Amino acid sequence: MAYLELQNLHRDFGTVKALDGIEIQLGEGEFLSLLGPSGCGKTTALRLVAGFDRPDEGRIVVDGKDITSVSPNKRDMGMVFQAYSLFPNMTARQNVEYGLKIRGRDKADRRSRVSELLELVGLGHAGDRYPHQLSGGMQQRVALARALAIEPRVLLLDEPLSALDAKVRVQLREEIRRIQLELGITTLYVTHDQEEALSVSDHVAVMYGGRIEQMGSPAEMYSAPATPFVAEFIGTMNRLEGTVVDGGVDHGGKKLTIEAASGRPTGQRVLVLVRPETVEVTPANGAAASGNTLVGDVVTQTFLGPVTRLKILGTGVDVIADVPTQTALGLPVGTRVAAALPADGVRILELKEDLPEISEEP
Amino acid sequence: MAPSAFLWLLIAAAYFLIPLIATFLFSLKSNQTGKCCTVSNYSWVIHNHGFWESLKISSLLALETIVISLALFVPTIYWVHLRVPRLRPVIAFLALIPFVVPPIVMVVGLLRFFKGTPDWFYAKPWGFLAGAYVILAFPYMFFSLDAGFRSIDVHTLTEASQSLGAKWTTTLFKVILPNIRAAALAASFLTLAIVMGEFTIANLAAFNTFPIFIQYVNESQGFPAGALTLLSFGITWAAMLSLLLVGRKRGARSAVIAGGR
Numbered sequence: 001m002a003y004l005e006l007q008n009l010h011r012d013f014g015t016v017k018a019l020d021g022i023e024i025q026l027g028e029g030e031f032l033s034l035l036g037p038s039g040c041g042k043t044t045a046l047r048l049v050a051g052f053d054r055p056d057e058g059r060i061v062v063d064g065k066d067i068t069s070v071s072p073n074k075r076d077m078g079m080v081f082q083a084y085s086l087f088p089n090m091t092a093r094q095n096v097e098y099g100l101k102i103r104g105r106d107k108a109d110r111r112s113r114v115s116e117l118l119e120l121v122g123l124g125h126a127g128d129r130y131p132h133q134l135s136g137g138m139q140q141r142v143a144l145a146r147a148l149a150i151e152p153r154v155l156l157l158d159e160p161l162s163a164l165d166a167k168v169r170v171q172l173r174e175e176i177r178r179i180q181l182e183l184g185i186t187t188l189y190v191t192h193d194q195e196e197a198l199s200v201s202d203h204v205a206v207m208y209g210g211r212i213e214q215m216g217s218p219a220e221m222y223s224a225p226a227t228p229f230v231a232e233f234i235g236t237m238n239r240l241e242g243t244v245v246d247g248g249v250d251h252g253g254k255k256l257t258i259e260a261a262s263g264r265p266t267g268q269r270v271l272v273l274v275r276p277e278t279v280e281v282t283p284a285n286g287a288a289a290s291g292n293t294l295v296g297d298v299v300t301q302t303f304l305g306p307v308t309r310l311k312i313l314g315t316g317v318d319v320i321a322d323v324p325t326q327t328a329l330g331l332p333v334g335t336r337v338a339a340a341l342p343a344d345g346v347r348i349l350e351l352k353e354d355l356p357e358i359s360e361e362p
Numbered sequence: 363m364a365p366s367a368f369l370w371l372l373i374a375a376a377y378f379l380i381p382l383i384a385t386f387l388f389s390l391k392s393n394q395t396g397k398c399c400t401v402s403n404y405s406w407v408i409h410n411h412g413f414w415e416s417l418k419i420s421s422l423l424a425l426e427t428i429v430i431s432l433a434l435f436v437p438t439i440y441w442v443h444l445r446v447p448r449l450r451p452v453i454a455f456l457a458l459i460p461f462v463v464p465p466i467v468m469v470v471g472l473l474r475f476f477k478g479t480p481d482w483f484y485a486k487p488w489g490f491l492a493g494a495y496v497i498l499a500f501p502y503m504f505f506s507l508d509a510g511f512r513s514i515d516v517h518t519l520t521e522a523s524q525s526l527g528a529k530w531t532t533t534l535f536k537v538i539l540p541n542i543r544a545a546a547l548a549a550s551f552l553t554l555a556i557v558m559g560e561f562t563i564a565n566l567a568a569f570n571t572f573p574i575f576i577q578y579v580n581e582s583q584g585f586p587a588g589a590l591t592l593l594s595f596g597i598t599w600a601a602m603l604s605l606l607l608v609g610r611k612r613g614a615r616s617a618v619i620a621g622g623r
Contacts, residue, residue, distance in 0.1 A: 052521050072524040079525040085518045089540035098536075099526035143522075150526055 001064075003028035003186050004049070004154055009058035011044055011210075018044040019055070020210035026203070028063075029184040031177070033197035036207035036233070042190045043158060045207075049188060050156050051075045062153055078147030078185075079156045083163040085143055086131040092118065092142045093127035099150035117145040120179060137168040144176065148183065155180065155187040161196065173200050194234050198222065206230045228349050231273045236309075238279070238319045240272040241351060249348070252316030256292050256341060260348040273347040279321035280340040281310060281331060292341040294319060298333050312339050382592070389588030396585075403589035412575050413590070417597065419487055420572035424557035424601070426488060427495040428550045434496065435503045436546065440538055443516045450508070457504040460497055465562040469494065473567060487569045494563050495556070502552035510545020514538075551602050558598050 002025035011019040019041045026032050034042035047053045049060055051072030060068045067075055086095050093114055100110045118124050121141040131139055140160050147155060157176070161169040177200040180187050191197050197204045198218040205215040206229070214226040225231035232239065242251035244264045249256050249272055258272060284295050296314025308328035310321045319339050323331070331337055390399040393406070407413050442449050460468070472494055476484055483489030516538070523533040539546070564571040576594060580587040 050521070050525055052524070072521070073527050073529060075525075076527075077525055079522065081518050081522060084515050085522040087519060087522070087537050087541070088514070089537070098523070098528075102527040102532065146522075146526065156525075 002026060002061075003030075003063055004188070005059075005061040006045065006049070007059040007061065009045065009048060009055045009060070011041075011048065011053065011055050017210045019048070022058070022207075022210075022212060024205065024212070024215070026186060026188070028186055030202045031180055031187045031189065031200065032203045032205060033189045033191055033201040034205050034207055035191055035194055035197040037192060040207040041210040042192075042207050044210075046156055046158055046188060046190045049154065050077050050079050076150065076153045077156055078150055078152030078154070080140065080143045080147050080158065080160045082159045083136065083139070086134075086139055086146075088131050091128050091130055092123060092134065092138075092145075095131070095142055096127075096146045096149050099146065103150065113149060114145075117149055118142075120148070120182075121145045121175070135168075136164050137172055140164065140172060141175075144179070148179070148185070153186070155185045157187065157189045159191055162191075162193075169196070176200065198234070204234075206233055208233075224347065225273065225349075228271050228351065231271070231347070231349065236276055236320065238272075238274040238276060240274065240319075242270055242272055244268045244270055254294065254316065257343050258292075258341075258346050258348065259344045260346055264348070264350075269351040271349045271351045272341075273349065274319070274341050276309065276320045276322040277307070278342050278345060279319060280342075281312070281321045281323050281327070281337050282340070283331065284336040284338045292343055293338045294341070295336065295338050298331055298335045298337055301328060301331075301333055310337075312337060382595075385588050385591055389585060389592055391585050393583065393585045403586040404593070406583075406586045407579075407590050407593055412570070412578075416570050416572045416575035419570065420558055421601070423487055423492055423495065423571065424554045426492045427499055427557050428553050430492065430496050431499050431503045431553060432546060432550070435500070435507055435549075436539070436542075437534065439504065439507045439511055440516070440534060443511045444520055453504065454508070457501045460501050465498075465560075466566070468497070469563040469566045472497075472563075487564075487571065491564060491567060491569050491571070494567070495553075495560065498556055498560065498563070499549075499553040502556065503549045506545050506549035506552065507542065510542035510548075513545075514541045547606065550605055554601055554605065555598065558594075558601070 004024070004026040006022050006024040009019050009022040010017075022041070022045055024032065024045075034045060036042050044053065048055050051067070051070060055068065058068075059066055062075075086092075087098065090098065096114045096117055097110050100113060105113070114127070115124065118127050121144055123138060123141050123145070126134060126138060131142070134142065143160070160176070161172055164172065173196055176189075180200075189197070189201065198221070201218055203215060204218055204221050206213045206221065208229050214221060214230045216224075221230065221234050225234060225237075228239070231237050240249075240251045240256075242249040242256070244250075244261050244266055245255060246266065247262065248258050249261050249270060251272065256272065261270070264270065294312070294314065294317040296312040296317040296319070298310050299313045300311040302309040302311075303325065304322070306325060307322040308325045310323060310328065310331065312319050312321060317339075319341075321339055387398070389403050390401070391397060391403075392400045393403060439453075442453060472490070476490060476493075478484075479490075483493075519537050519541070520530075520533055523537045524530075528536070559573055560571070561573040561577065564574055565577075572594065576587070576590055579590050
């Protein structure tokens, strides 16, 4: 049975539909990331669960109890905010202790629990420091310990890493996952960073325009995006527009043999989705392009460590390919290359409307 | 320090110090003979019943005004910041009114408005005058506290506190107030200074506050007035210092609010 349920949640702000019928069911101890661009409604959903805002329609159920109209201080939700949420007048220890004091726990109990939690987040030595004496990463660790102190029913994380440096971000997200698994706490995590979401979650829900576009395991989301938006948002994807022809897809006059196209009505507008790492690149050698091969020139090379990303442009051709860095050395900018798309393992989605623009996070 | 900077500092210091020194020398002259030097003027002030009585009234009035103003404005401004930020400019505008309306107009208005109210309010400084001073202190209270609230993330701190189980009163006293302490202190200083020096309203409403006593002595006794001026100056500073010490007692270390990272 689901432990946390969001049932048909609607929330409007004026004419803007921040949430347009959200349905989520999350088992106890599971980690769900709400992923999407800014303005997609993910934070609104989290705030409804926390109780800081009320839905116009729908219910929030935790462990079988409807908490939709319960005030936030009675919900037992542990929340970690983006930043600056520690009480500046209290030390790290006092911050963690705050929720326990409110719950009227006795002093000895509080003391041991706070020490335990500070140890858990790796800050046993920094309990007497004030927030302004802690780095951004340390502050978020304290905030996590503070949220966990009250033994919340659900842990809510609202982009807790977005204000941190890249390195600290990776380190801390792994730690959040470790602690979550250790305590077995049901967790709702809001982020706009797909790498973050994919790396720590049991489930990922991609949101757009107040709706859930797709929800599934990270692997499913990556390998089988259900909508053009999800395909665009998760990972890097080549999107080739075309129309279905017999046994394949016509892309700018070039027929691509694609298994997934079979069974689709001829003439249907589709989007062929190809991951850059599945594109094989070889020097063109003047030979005519054959099969699923698109010919173009390498216009940029982006070094990504073990692989190098090539942008290949030609007449009606615009693809990116990730090739081993060693291979890329033999394909300098300006080289005419043949980019071979795989015939299977490629996804096709019907293109009903133009793709939404994905806005950059601030 | 560069010589020119030193010169400016000297000029600035002289601007404030010369009148004080002159008043001090003046206050040392005998009220009978006009000759230097005697402390009899100070002794006269200290042994004057009117001095202590009016000082007591003004000090208590200042305290009352500060307490009422803080109790009234801290929760209000907190609420405005939290829930109805659109109202902030409206309140800021209202807060300017006591600046714009001349005290004489205000006191006449207030006296007429409250005429017929019970004596314990209308005829006592603790009632009518305190009410008028709360209005007078409103701009100082508002702009100081508003700056304090703007320096912290009211929303996030409140929500963090709520999610940990706190009621809004607990949040206000344990989380918000300690972090706007500096602003609340500044507002209190300004209020104290206003009440200790306010003349027009007290005079027209016929209450014997400290400034009224100073004025009375000034008109009747030349040299003791100098002594009284210096004493009142010292008393006001001592009061501010004690307020500062009381305010600092618990939160000296915590007064630093973590800035943006």
